[in-house]
Each structure stands twice: as C-alpha cells, then as structure tokens.
Amino acid sequence: MPPALAAGTTALALLTSISAFPAYSQNTSIAFIIGGGWVTGAYYPVAGAVCQRFEAVQPDGERCAIAPSHGSIENIEDLRSGGELMGMAQSDWVFHAYHGTSIFEEAGAFEDLRSIAALQAEPVTVMVRADLGVDSFEGLKGRKINIGEPGSGTRATWDVIADALDWSEEDQAAATEYGATEAFVSFCSGNIDAFFWLVGQPSELTNEAIRSCGAKLLSVEGEEIDELIEDNSYFRKTVIPAGTYPGQESDIVSFGVGAVLVTRADAPESLIHDLVSAIAGDIDAFAAYHPTLQGLTPQTMAGDGLSAPLHPGAERAYEELGVKW
Incomplete structure (x- = not known):
C-alpha cells in the first residue's frame, strides 16, 4: 500500500x-x-x-x-x-x-x-523523517515542519519556542499549520519534513509515524530551552524513555506542560x-x-x-x- x-x-x-x-x-x-x-x-x-x-x-x-x-x-x-x-x-x-x-x-x-x-504530562514531541539526516531541533530551521493549527495550544507553544530560539519569519517560512490528522497524512506522504506537537506519551499517532512512515524522534534541549523552563514555572523537563517507540534505543530529552x-x-x-x-x-x-x-x-x-x-x-x-x- x-x-x-x-x-x-x-x-x-x-x-x-x-x-x-x-x-x-x-x-x-x-x-x-x-x-x-x-x-x-x-x-x-x-x-x-x-x-x-x-x-x-x-x-x-x-x-x-x-x-x-x-x-x-x-x-x-x-x-x-x-x-x-x-x-x-x-x-x-x-x-x-x-x-x-x-x-x-x-x-x-x-x-x-x-x-x-x-x-x-505533555512533552514537546518532534518527529522528523529519518532519511533527512537531521539530528537536532536546530537542524529543522528552514525546513517544512508542521507547527500546529492556529488556536491550538501546540501552535501557541511553538511560537514561544521559536521566539526563545530567536528564529526569524524566514526561518519558519516553510512551516505548515495542519491539525494532527492532516499533518500525519502529509508527513507520511513526504510533503513535510517534520511534525511538532505536545501530546501525552505514549501516543498512537507518534507510534504509527515511526513504525510505518520512517519517522524518528528529536530531543528538544539546550541553553535557550533551559532558560525557558527556568523562567516559566508551568514548564518542566521531561524524558520519553528509551523503548517507548519502535527502534527508540535512547531516551529523548524534552520539556513540556501538563x-x-x-x-x-x-x-x-x-x-x-x-x-x-x-x-x-x-x-x-x-x-x-x-x-x-x-x-x-x-x-x-x-x-x-x-x-x-x-x-x-x-x-x-x-x-x-x-x-x-
């Protein structure tokens, strides 16, 4: 199929x-x-x-x-x-x-x-096509990444992260604004490179993207993220443990909300x-x-x-x- x-x-x-x-x-x-x-x-x-x-x-x-x-x-x-x-x-x-x-x-x-x-808990969850060779969140700059529908918590949180990382509008020019189902289909069809959302773990949609569509998870960490967590009490560091998803051999470090x-x-x-x-x-x-x-x-x-x-x-x-x- x-x-x-x-x-x-x-x-x-x-x-x-x-x-x-x-x-x-x-x-x-x-x-x-x-x-x-x-x-x-x-x-x-x-x-x-x-x-x-x-x-x-x-x-x-x-x-x-x-x-x-x-x-x-x-x-x-x-x-x-x-x-x-x-x-x-x-x-x-x-x-x-x-x-x-x-x-x-x-x-x-x-x-x-x-x-x-x-x-x-809802960790920031980022999936990228494994065949792109992207190994860090920073590597998504300028790529086709879905950042969530306007009006969603996921989209609003993306805007906070992009601001903290000082990403310009040009850096995000290729971003899409799909809901989860449309983004999943677009990702698996090869029309977008990455998929960003906040979701409780484990997530069936994440599991299916990894199992069937060649996705891998990226950690979301670094000095700017640490500062974002320190400045906002509602954020917390999170870990998606190794083995949560097929082929996931190591912990995925991220942060998120509840x-x-x-x-x-x-x-x-x-x-x-x-x-x-x-x-x-x-x-x-x-x-x-x-x-x-x-x-x-x-x-x-x-x-x-x-x-x-x-x-x-x-x-x-x-x-x-x-x-x-």
Whole structure:
C-alpha cells in the first residue's frame, strides 16, 4: 500500500476507534460537555475517559459528552464565553488565561477559570523523517515542519519556542499549520519534513509515524530551552524513555506542560465534587482507560502544576480522599 494511502487508512482507523466516546451531537440528554481536542491526539480520548468514569457511578444514568476542538486556546475561550462547562487545556495557557498575559492580554484576566484536575504530562514531541539526516531541533530551521493549527495550544507553544530560539519569519517560512490528522497524512506522504506537537506519551499517532512512515524522534534541549523552563514555572523537563517507540534505543530529552481539566467558578459544586470523586476515588480504573494516564495519583491530580485555583467542589472531593496540596 502506498504511504499516503496507508497513512489515510491509519488515520481513519484511529478516528473510528475513538468514536465510541459520546459526541455531544449524538446525545442531547447530558449533564455536561467537555471541550476536547483533535480526535487523534490525547485530549479527546482522555476527556472520554473522564466521561466514562463519571457515567459509571451515576445511579440515574446521567451522561456527559466530548466536543472536538482545536485544543487549549479554543477550549479556554469557549469556557470564557459561557459555552462548554469543562475543557482540556495545557497548564501554560491556563496560567496565561487566568492572569491575562501572553495571547490573553487583550481579553484580560479570566479570573473565574478554575482547575478540576491535573492529568497527563505533555512533552514537546518532534518527529522528523529519518532519511533527512537531521539530528537536532536546530537542524529543522528552514525546513517544512508542521507547527500546529492556529488556536491550538501546540501552535501557541511553538511560537514561544521559536521566539526563545530567536528564529526569524524566514526561518519558519516553510512551516505548515495542519491539525494532527492532516499533518500525519502529509508527513507520511513526504510533503513535510517534520511534525511538532505536545501530546501525552505514549501516543498512537507518534507510534504509527515511526513504525510505518520512517519517522524518528528529536530531543528538544539546550541553553535557550533551559532558560525557558527556568523562567516559566508551568514548564518542566521531561524524558520519553528509551523503548517507548519502535527502534527508540535512547531516551529523548524534552520539556513540556501538563494537561489540566478546567471549568468556570459558576460550575455546580456538587457536579464537580461527584466528578472528582468518581475519578480520584478509583484512580486505577480511570488510568486504565488510556495509556497516558498511567502513574496518575489523586495527589498529582490535586497539585501537579495547576495554574488556576481549584474549584470548591474539587477541593471538597480531594479533602474527603485525604489529599493535601
């Protein structure tokens, strides 16, 4: 099968496998909607795991659903405008939204933004075609690299990194702005050289690109990256351990953020309490829904890189579970 056709088939299969999660257009009798992300990324299935844990403990059959989106920025803006009641977002953009800084400076501080739970870590993940001989992130300058859709957390983080590295517009002139699925197909078809995104590990799309499309992972490190981490508390150094993906013989050093489930201050306290109790009260059952959730604990949920205050309903649930933060 030609690479482009194989890539399209794989992307379709991934979409089909995720369709078991309830989409808001398929169910009108729901308690709340979570703004997810790309359906081939981690946000959408992790939001699905949140819904499944919530529904598993509802005696009256209450449901929740997931709305696909471009990711963090769109989900936060939707919360601010009174749309979906919850959303998935990167910890860095939660910080900037709450404080009204960076790309949220014009809109002002979103003081009613509240955290529910810190979920999976999201390393900056960079794949490049192995046959290009590129061995460092700096070697991507001027190449065809996908930097993410406008409005996504991935794209906004790319802009921060490019600024820290002092890359000019000319250095990025060949960059593309695809969503994850389109970027995957374009990469496997040989139309782009590299693929940048923030995603929980392991990632099925990353695995497929390495296994079937001749991709390899690049580390993202250096003095400028160290300074970026030091200056921003929501960033942390991360490692994708050797053996995570086919043929990966060494650790991949990177940095990243955390994925956070967020809501507004006006969300019903009882609803948020019940949701957190359903997740943190049986953390093993929740973590079993998706591989990026492995290692999650109630303690990390309540205090691992949260950039906005906890919702009172979440606080009460964590306190009842004996969690301190």
